[in-house]
Amino acid sequence: MIPRSNRGFTREKAIQNGYDKGVVEFFVRLTGDFPEFQFVLGAKFAFRPPRTVVIGPPEPFSQLLVLHEVGHAVCKHKGFKTHVGRLKMENQAWEEAKKLASRYGVEVDEDFVQSQLDSYRDWLHQKSRCPVCGLTRFQTPDSQYHCPRCEEFISSQDHDEKSDHL
Ligand SMILES: [Zn+2]
Numbered sequence: 392m393i394p395r396s397n398r399g400f401t402r403e404k405a406i407q408n409g410y411d412k413g414v415v416e417f418f419v420r421l422t423g424d425f426p427e428f429q430f431v432l433g434a435k436f437a438f439r440p441p442r443t444v445v446i447g448p449p450e451p452f453s454q455l456l457v458l459h460e461v462g463h464a465v466c467k468h469k470g471f472k473t474h475v476g477r478l479k480m481e482n483q484a485w486e487e488a489k490k491l492a493s494r495y496g497v498e499v500d501e502d503f504v505q506s507q508l509d510s511y512r513d514w515l516h517q518k519s520r521c522p523v524c525g526l527t528r529f530q531t532p533d534s535q536y537h538c539p540r541c542e543e544f545i546s547s548q549d550h551d552e553k554s555d556h557l
C-alpha cells in the first residue's frame with residue numbers, strides 16, 4: 392500500500408508505473424490544465440468526488456479513461472441515489488470526455504465507449520429485475536426498488552400525493 396501523500400501524479404511516477412513517454416506528456420498537460428482537480432495514481436481509473444481523479448495502470452484506452460473521469464469531475468458529479476441516475480452520469484461523463492478528446496487530439500473509439508456504457512446498462516437491467524416475478528422494478532429517490540406486481544403500495548402513494556398537495 393502506497394501512503395496517500397505519495398500517490399499524487401508526477402511524471403516520474405507515471406513512468407515507473409509503465410506509461411509511455413507520449414502518454415505521460417498527455418497526463419502532464421491535462422493535470423496542468425485542470426489544477427482545480429487532484430490527480431493521483433491508483434489501482435483503477437476512478438473519480439472520487441469532489442475533485443480527485445485516479446489514474447489507473449496503463450491499458451489501451453488509458454487516455455480516454457482518464458478523460459472520462461475528468462468528465463465526471465467537470466460535471467461535478469457527487470455520487471448517485473438511483474441506478475438510473477448513475478447511467479445518466481456515465482453518459483454525461485462520456486460526452487464531456489469526447490469534447491476533451493478533440494481538444495487533446497485523443498482518438499475516440501466509439502465501440503469502446505459503447506462497451507463501457509453497455510456494462511452499466513447490463514448491470515442496471517440485472518439490478519432492476521424483480522427476484523420474485525422477473526418484472527422490471529423501478530427505483531424511488533431513497534434507492535429502494537419496487538416491483539409494480541409484488542408490492543401493494545398504491546393506497547399509501549395515493550395518500551402521500553394528497554398530503555403533498557395540502
Ligand atoms: Zn464513469
Ligand SMILES: [Zn+2]
Nearest residue numbers: 521524538541
Ligand atoms: Zn415482482
